[in-house]
Amino acid sequence: MKQLTVISGKGGTGKTTLTSSFAALAENATIADCDVDAANMHLLLQPEIIKTYDFTALPTAIIHPERCTGCGICVDHCRFGAIKEGFEIDPYICEGCGVCEYVCPADAVTMEYNKCGEANESKTRFGPLVHARLGIGEEAGGKLVTLVREIAEEVAPKNNCDTIIIDGPPGTGCSVIAALTGVDIALVVTEPTVAGTHDLKRVIEVTEHFEIPSLVCINKSDINDSKRREIEKFCTQKGIKIAGEIPYDTTPTKAMVEEKTIVEYTDNSFAKCVIEVWEEVKEEMRS
């Protein structure tokens, strides 16, 4: 089983656009949408949900006013500042550590577990998709990413899939680390802009930190020639292969509006670039 994660550092560089086309092009792949707080893959793959898993991560403290004496010991001990005036817990700030419950002399605090998201096992016209939705304002995005990947690892062999393609979240933090851990290869989608280049360099530091081999794809490659050359130079220095380049074009938006992947929507030169990137990635995964 090979696992590929598509990441970018910067958001909006085209991760889902590419990954959805990979889903269409791959023969035996399970897709895992690990951008759990802004998942979009389902909009293009129109999944039919087979099974839903509830996701529960950390508890939230509840102060019961009938028992609370207002002593304030909990407030003194809460490192997160989650206990507001009138001894009410702000559920968005509470990190579920349980210190307030422990220190309360009146037993007025309980820790309560609520569902804070769900993961879905689905089928699509291209094969299995595992996707998730993190509850509004919930923490623990990284743990939900891990759950999605665990489900994908079970689903893939059952469906005779030899590859898991993971659509990763933007950034470099918790969720990205969870989406990258232990995969065989990372494809970093970047763009030749100051922000794209800056974020590429940071995210490559992350893949190096976790010792994951990387490939780079340059999207909107014709928007800025000097930045494009800067990316090429950076990749050469790092010994990172550029899997392909994709021009600045409205094709992805048009395909998206039709709820189709690029390669279904058109066979124009843009789609050919996408296919070339996939061929390179496939080749690299084999080796």
Next chain:
Amino acid sequence: MIGSSKLVQTTPAVDMITTETPNMKITVASGKGGTGKTTVAVNFFLSVPKTSLLDCDVEEPNSNLFLHNDLEKVKEVTIPVPVIDEQKCEHCGKCADFCNYNALAALPQKVMVFSDLCHGCGGCSLVCPNDAISETGRNIGNIERSFSGQFHTGLLNIGEAMASPLIKELKNYAGENTVIMDAPPGTACPMITTVEDTDYCILVTEPTPFGLNDLKLAAEVVREMKIPAGVVINRAGVGDGGVEEYCQQTGLPIIMEIPYDRRIAEAYSEGIPFVETMPQWKDKFLQMFETIKEAVR
């Protein structure tokens, strides 16, 4: 070279400032990444005098790529993590049982600490019956500022998962002026931490199905947090009418539209804020500021 000099706020025509500026905290957020949060935050900051800017996207802070400030480090941000005194530890395991983050594992002979999972709640040292746990600071990132003090940014260490404590610390540098905060993408804890306790949220989106899907998620967050919000549609003219329809249906005001324009994309790619090349946009940002002031009042 264009874009290499430091950019400063300019004073607008006097008649644009209709009222005394109340000091507000305004966040620029979006569900989806890459919709133009930084573009809006930076151009807004450059257009409205007497504001400061915080780059709260500490995983990938990009605002200064457009401002070109020299930065100085003002703080190394740490979170407290446990240190076990093996002399005093009797391996009872109470610390590991208490920890909801799996940051401690009690083995028969040793307690292992996984610092990168620790949230720094201090619970383990409270429950230890032998007073064997003390705390040390673990660096998660830094806060830097421009020499003018108008701009602050956080920078999360590579390989670091804990973005929220750094953002919380960064928000303490908001200062007295109206502050604009560039939020991280998504709707998870780093975004919540940024948006929490602010007066207004600008939701930047693009008029596409992805943009709409993620706008709905972000709008739901700010609605639930009872923060007034308005929408900026970036790359207006591509895609479809879904976002406008949604805004109409839910009463979410559209406070600005930035057209799909290759010139804006090219200026962006060079690190040039588009109000510098198209100065007429400064007035539009000032108008948007007036709209926000009205909504907050």
